[in-house]
Amino acid sequence: MADNKNTDNNLVENENDTEEMTVTLELDEGNVECAVVAIFECEGKDYIALLPMDEEGNNTDGEVWLYGYSENPDDPNEEPELRNIDDDEEFEKVEEAFDEFLDSVEFDEMV
Numbered sequence: 001m002a003d004n005k006n007t008d009n010n011l012v013e014n015e016n017d018t019e020e021m022t023v024t025l026e027l028d029e030g031n032v033e034c035a036v037v038a039i040f041e042c043e044g045k046d047y048i049a050l051l052p053m054d055e056e057g058n059n060t061d062g063e064v065w066l067y068g069y070s071e072n073p074d075d076p077n078e079e080p081e082l083r084n085i086d087d088d089e090e091f092e093k094v095e096e097a098f099d100e101f102l103d104s105v106e107f108d109e110m111v
Contacts, residue, residue, distance in 0.1 A: 023050065025082075033057070038105075039069055042097035046070060048082065049098055066094050
């Protein structure tokens, strides 16, 4: 379900006419446009879930990429930073926290 792609931590925010926030990741194999699924917390740290999209803005395989996420609290205009989650144990915890987040969103939508 989730993947952790290597990035050089360049995060470019794009604002579309819709409410959906997207970012462009600059990866080794080229730029990838991603929809921001969620920014969530796990064990006191922030993480971001991204849905990679093809040229038409679709994601056909349902793959979600998870990264560490941080913003500079002293400068809200500074670009947020992403970090790869290299530790398998940390990644498993983040993946579980994201699954729990998805479950809570589904529950909230039903209520």
